[in-house]
Amino acid sequence: MKSITIEGQLRTEFGKKATRQIRSQEQVPGVIYGGAQEINFSASEKAFKPLVYTPDFQIAEVQVDGKTYRCILKDLQFDKVSDELIHVDLLELVEDRAVIATLPLKFTGSAAGVKAGGKLITKMKALKVKTLPKNLKESIEVDITELELNGNIRVEDVKADGMEILNSPRIPIASIVMTRQLKQEEAAAEKKK
Numbered sequence: 001m002k003s004i005t006i007e008g009q010l011r012t013e014f015g016k017k018a019t020r021q022i023r024s025q026e027q028v029p030g031v032i033y034g035g036a037q038e039i040n041f042s043a044s045e046k047a048f049k050p051l052v053y054t055p056d057f058q059i060a061e062v063q064v065d066g067k068t069y070r071c072i073l074k075d076l077q078f079d080k081v082s083d084e085l086i087h088v089d090l091l092e093l094v095e096d097r098a099v100i101a102t103l104p105l106k107f108t109g110s111a112a113g114v115k116a117g118g119k120l121i122t123k124m125k126a127l128k129v130k131t132l133p134k135n136l137k138e139s140i141e142v143d144i145t146e147l148e149l150n151g152n153i154r155v156e157d158v159k160a161d162g163m164e165i166l167n168s169p170r171i172p173i174a175s176i177v178m179t180r181q182l183k184q185e186e187a188a189a190e191k192k193k
Contacts, residue, residue, distance in 0.1 A: 109145035113176030
């Protein structure tokens with residue numbers, strides 16, 4: 001699984017003035033929680049880019065004050081006007097404590113419905129799961145080979161070993177719809193009968 005390293009500095013001063021000063025130095029304040037104690041730190045805006053601006057699920061190894069914390073991204077805050085990153089919340093991974101994470105879906109195989117002339121529509125890009133850190137992975141694979149024309153794959157059809165899926169089980173995540181051309185061909189075939 002991909003992981004990125006972020007070098008941070010421990011924050012000693014808090015409040016608006018201190019936070020403004022951190023941001024003026026192109027640093028982003030952040031917090032790591034979920035472990036033995038809460039760690040307030042700051043790191044350069046560039047260090048967070050590979051973690052924030054990607055569709056991939058990654059682990060961040062944050063190095064602060066000589067210690068390394070394995071974390072996942074929990075929350076982000078952006079400036080309403082400039083759209084700059086202004087705060088990052090990270091959750092420390094503790095081996096025997098379950099975490100809630102959003103993992104991207106990866107569709108594999110070629111659907112039978114697409115071969116028959118249909119079009120694949122993906123309705124969800126990720127699923128929310130609860131699992132132990134050792135079971136976390138880059139993505140959840142969903143095989144769509146058996147998906148027929150006008151068929152759906154729902155959340156309940158996804159198999160994720162060692163993970164509890166928190167999304168509603170009846171929500172469709174992918175379906176095959178008829179294309180306009182296929183509908184016209186069927187209508188023409190009906191008229192000929």
